[in-house]
Amino acid sequence: MYIFRSIHEIVTTVNAARVLLTEMFEKRKTVNFKYSEALALLKDDENRLKLLIEKEVIHQNGNEVALDARFQDFFELLLEANEEINTAIIDEHIEYLHELMDYYLKEKVPARKNSYVRNIKITFRKIARTTIRNIMNLQTSIDSAFKHEPTYQIKIAKLENLDKKRINIQRLIDSTENLILHEERLFFQQATDEELDRILLELRSELQLSAHSLIRAQQDIINYLNQIKSQVILVEKIRKVKQLMDQFELRTKSNLAEVMENDHSVLVEGNTPSSFKLSIPYLNTDEARPIILKVRKNLQYKEIIRNNEAGAFSEEDMTTASMYEELIDFGETLESYLQLQAQRQWNDKDAEPEDLFTFLMHHTFKREVSEQERTTLFCQLVSLYENMFRISEDFGVYKNYEYVKIYPA
Structure with missing residues (x-):
């Protein structure tokens, strides 16, 4: 070479x-x-x-x-043009940090101790940069796998493998946090460096944002897998209808006649979208400010509905039985909570709103949800929709859980 x-x-x-x-x-x-x-x-x-x-x-x-x-x-x-998700390099950085901190504690010469601190600061910056880049690549790969992969089985395999990489990234974020807060406390007590403190503060802030991004990535993966499952069910129904139609048994072995008799929609009519546009001069006035703020608040938690084609399915794909976790829709859960509190206020203006944790513990989901999952969901909702809530100074107790009471903003 x-x-x-x-x-x-x-x-x-x-x-x-x-x-x-x-x-x-x-x-x-x-x-x-x-x-x-x-x-x-x-x-x-x-x-x-x-x-x-x-x-x-x-x-x-x-x-x-x-x-x-x-x-x-x-x-x-x-x-920054590489789409590869590399978690091994973060693991190597963490291991290298342990080595450098051990050398620092054993070193007696100040100049050499400073050289170890300099390398530690460089490594922490690498961890922050690599973590952020991995998460950006992860989200891009998730969207690309679902929208552009034409083969059904490969599409599912890619999403499942990306979920494993998401878990690895989260594990490395936890390991970095543990190193800073617990494992190397002796080093941080001795190494008094202002630049290192600033780097750690920025790193922990970036790791927190990264953890929130991973929650969104997990929701996208589960949502995409459930969409594929729904498309499989739809295709199977279409195949059954086609089979009955080819055998001229569609009317006798289905309720098609009843459905068609009760359906009076005009197929070619479509939905006429309503249009109400405010003028630019009006939007520049103080009178329009409350309307702009209200629209902005609504856009914070409304999601765009994705309508994507899953691609062609083979005969083998149609016979493959796959089970996926039923997704808990964060937006739908939040909407149910806000509507319930609004209804409570409408019925009785003096009524106290129900706090979010109590609501989640008694809410009926589409599947069985354990107390631990409900507690995790509480943390996820607060992280994702922080602007939608008002965090009070009061605490509540539920069995072994102590929680802060959170209400609609």
Whole structure:
């Protein structure tokens, strides 16, 4: 393997081939570069092309050339263009932090202790950057797997594997929090560094936001799997109707005639959308401010309904029995709680609203939900819809749980 002798050599080599490397990087996933095409981009300078191959900036395979993996990884890292979800590297960073902190506690020379602190700060920054990038890639991969994967079985396998990666990311977030708060308390007591304190404060804030994003990713995965299940059921019903129709038994073995008799909708009419637009001058007045704030508040918890095609299903897919967890819809649960409290206030203006925790403990869901799940749901709703609630200073007790009382905002 070729080893560069200096930074200057690396920069000079890359700069001399910048046109070719830019083209190869941008088309790294779609095009197999021919040797002749690479030569044309270098203005037919074959000596320069052979030098790039010799220095292993690019590799030649017969009549084709490809960008070296080291340079591709380097470009993707700086440009944040890599869609890979890599949790192993965070695990390595955490292990490295334990080693550095152990060295710091055993070191007696101040200069060497400071060098360990410097490396610790760099590693914490890497953990924050890598975690955020992994979560962005996770959400992108979840949406892409559901919307663009044409094969039914691969679509499900991808979503299930992404859920495993989501669990790994959450585990690493918990490990980082545990390292900061518990495992290495002795180090943090001795290493009094203002920059390190600021980095840790920013890191914990980013980890908290990352945990909230993982809750949303989990909900999307379960929702997508349930949509696939619903589409399978719909396709099975359509197949049964088609079979009865082909055998001329549709009217005798189904309630089609009754349904058609009671249905008076006009198929081609559609829904006429209502249109009510406010003028720009009116929106700029103080009178319009309450309306704008009300619309903004409603948009905070309303979700856009996704209507996506799942793709073609084979005969084997139709016979495969799959069971998925029944999703607890956060938005629907929140809406039920807010409507119940609004109804309570309407019936009796002096009535005290019911706190969120009490509501969840007595609410009837579509499936059996344990107390532990209800407690977790309480925390998730508060995290996702914080602006919709008013957190009081009062506490309540339910069996072994002590909780803060939270009401509608």
